[in-house]
Structures are given as structure tokens and as C-alpha cells.
Amino acid sequence: MTEAGTLKLDVLAALCKRRGFIFPNSEIYGGINGFWDYGPLGSELKRNIREAWWQDVVRRRDDVVGIDTAIIMHPKVWEASGHVAGFADPMVDCKSCKKRYRADNLCEDQGQELVRTDTGFVLPAGISCPACGSKDLTEPRAFNLMFESNTGPVKDDSSRVYLRPETAQGIFVQFDNVLATARQKIPFGIAQVGKAFRNEINPRNYTFRSREFEQMELEFFIKPGTDTEWHKYWVEERLKWYTSIGLPSSSLHLDVHPKEKLAHYASACTDVMYDFPFGRQELEGIAARGCFDLTQHAKFSGKPLNYFDQETNENFVPHVIEPSAGVDRIALALLCNAYREEWVPKGKDDSGSAGAILAEPGKPVPEAHEPRTVMRFHPRVAPVKVAVFPLLKNKPELVAKARGIFEDLRTDWSCFWDVTGAIGRRYRRQDEAGTPYCVTVDFDTLSADTVTVRDRDSMKQERIAVSELHDLMRERLR
């Protein structure tokens, strides 16, 4: 971001659309609220986020395995998890001033308790609208946030299914199968990346709160009593991970939930927060959920979900630590963090960006400078790692040589090929895409077999041998 709080979300949204990061869903039909599509660069960015997470949370660890479960599950799963009953906020509207409240909060604020009945909720007598004082309020209505569908040809209550509102339950429900096949001992984790759906009342802040989104969840199963230490461990691990993909620790914060705000089964919950342009918001929640989920599924399914510890001869229901992250939120944080407007010296200038200055919004561009928009992604998440250009398009020998280098690099990295326009224009295009390095083939390449490698952030170039290009990129793109 250019400066704290100065990045406007609509400016970022314009760049995202222009360069192909994020598009409004079904745009030619007018769009649909709460859904977003990712373009060529955005889909690479998301893929890189998922892969960085999968690498660090699954592949490079001995004690975590991955699974991939279906979006639609047996409807009883959601009764057991509490989502059918509890994943709904009873709301009341004031009929006179049209304000809307959460019924439970409203009652609590006025020293009363919301009455729960078999069919729903009833407001106790005497509750009034805090805004206008009117007692003319609607009955509490529950908005269940789960999307519903039906399996099979008949559409009735018996065929009702839900689109999962989180990926976690797929893990709990397969706990026994994974335990039987993965040869893991507690403590160990099961990880999953996938789509989840919540019928948000009010999607907001660009892609931040969407109705379809992607989660990366880990359920790390532990021995009861070790909850505190493992929770602390995962909070630290996860925070480190965010800096490894380029988010500065100055923009990251931990929000430790106070005990009284925790769900009854949870012993701790800490959120990883990022300073978005619209405020400090959650990227990931790390919860110590006790044995709630496995116990519930054991109860509702009638199948015990226990663990037998061979060393101690103990049989227990494992406790779980759940780091649960949102891919789209991380993508948005990375986009916000990468976006930067600069003023750079015009024309030929070998000094590179020594003269580049941070743009000040609203001020005119200084003499002999021009604006540059650059996405400063960490190489780990940059959608395109290397762009390859022949210096001139109308010299077949340059084009052929460059193409060969491009074909070589693309076997290992996401690469971009561009022959159109002046070289400077091509550099700027890659700046907006956030490509860390541009390799240019010029006439010296033909004689000396060297190329220039241009750095996105410093705009400096260095000349290196073609034979060393692969190793250099491997080192720089870590």
C-alpha cells in the first residue's frame, strides 16, 4: 500500500480488473452480489497461496497429511456440528424506524434473555428499539447462512442437502479412515483446502466477505491436556507463515479472544489480523476446540471416534487445534500490500530507481518523472515469476534466441512471453502484474551469450550468462 490508509479499494479493484486478477462474477449479466471470479493473474496468485500453505503445512511436515472431501455431505453432519441449529442468527427489525438487530444482543443489552422455543425464538416482553424506542418489532427470524440444495430428482425435506459452510467437518468425519490408513500417531494433523459457502446477509469490502470462498484448514489432533502448548505452537507457526509470503509483521496482529467470548467447548482462540485499507480484519482463526467435534460426530453417527495410545494404553477422544485460513482474504491482503504507486525518472536512465519516489496521491507528478504502478509481490506468490523479451521484435535472431530461453525457463516457473511494444512498455506491464524479474535478449546475447535481468523493485539490470540464468532464478525466486 502506498501509505497507511491511502489505498482506496476501488483503485485496487480497477487494477485487478484491468490486469486480470479479479473480475465481478457473471459480469455480462449484471453481476451477482457476493461472488467473484479470478482472472489469469488472480488464479495464479491463489494457486501460489494454496501451494505455499500446502508445502509448509502438509508436505514439509512428518505429522500432517492432506485430504480432499466433497462439498456436499450427509445432512446429519451439519446437525452434529451445530450448523443447522446454531449457524443462524435470529434477527428482529424495528417496524417503525427499519433498523435491524440481532435478537440475542438486543435482549442482552436490555437485561433480558431471548426465549428459545421448539420452532424458533420469541422476544420477551418489553424489548424496545434502541434507536427510536418503538416496541413495534418483528418476531425474531433466523437467517440460516447455509446454502441448501437437493439430491436426486425429488425436491423435498428428505432430499435436502447443504453446501458446506466450512471444510473442517470433512476432516472430522473422515478422522477414522485417515487414522486407519495414514500410519500417523497423535499428535498429528489432517489438512484440507477447498471451497466453502455461506449465504452472507451483507457481503462487503470487495472480496473480503463473499458468499463462496476458499478455506485452508488444518485439524491438528492432540492428547487432551496439551491444548495450551499446541495452540501456542500453531499461532506462532501460522504468524511466521504470513511473513514468508511477504506480509510485513508491522501489518499483522494477533487478536486473542477473551475467555468469555469463546464457544463453550473452546479453550482458546486467536485470530491473525491484517491491516486492510478498510480496517484491521481477520485472515485466519486458530482455535483450540477441545474434543467437541469428534464427540458430536460420534454421538450423532453412533460410531466411536477414539484414539488408542499404544505406549500408554490409554483410549481417548483427541482434542484438536484448528488453524483455519481464508485463501481469498489472503489474496486480498497480498494485493493490498503489494500495490504501490511511484514516480520514476523519465526516459533513459541507467541509475534505475535510485530516483524513484513514492507517489503522493492528489499531487502532480514532478518534472521529468512519470507514474509507475507496481505490485511488489513476494516471489513466492507472484503470479508470473519471469518475463522474457527479445529487445526488438523485427530481428528474428533475437526473437528465436529469446524464445529458446523462455521455453527453458517455463519448464520450472510461471513465465510470460512478450514481444509487443517498446522494451520500457513491456517492463511496465510486468510491473503491474508484479513479475519479479524480466529477462531481455539483446545483441550481446547473440555474441556473448549473456542476458540482462531486470529487477522489478529496484528497476536495476544486471548482465549474466545464459548458462547461469536457471540457477540465479532458482536462488532469487525462493
Added chain:
RNA sequence: GCGGGUGUUGCUUAAUGGUAAAGCUCCAGCCUUCCAAGCUGGUUACGCGGGUUCGAUUCCCGCCACCCGCUCCA
């Protein structure tokens, strides 16, 4: 969900109750020996649906999307 605002091409901005214009971008060609050069040509727009009218991008109604505030944040 409530209130306010916005909606003309990829972007920025015009004009108009009667053929929608320009700059930048993009694409093609020419040219070009490293940071948005030049020349020529080209694609692309009135958010959607009604109504009024001979004729609506323009006036009216409805809807949709986005932005801001409130609410919400499971």
C-alpha cells in the same frame, strides 16, 4: 436489510430527445540497440428491463451491481 451516492469502450473524460467524441490502454503493421518513443490502421461502450415518444444513452418507473454510512461479522 436501511439510508445516501454512482453506473457512457479496459481506463479517464465529453456530447446529445435524432449517425455517441477524444486521450491513454489494447491489437495489427512499419520502425525502434533497455524503462509507458514515433507513424499508419483497427477492435471495443450508453448496467438490465419496462414506460412515455415517430424516435430514449438522455425523461419516468422498476431491477441489478458497485461505493460510503448504519447493521452484521457466523
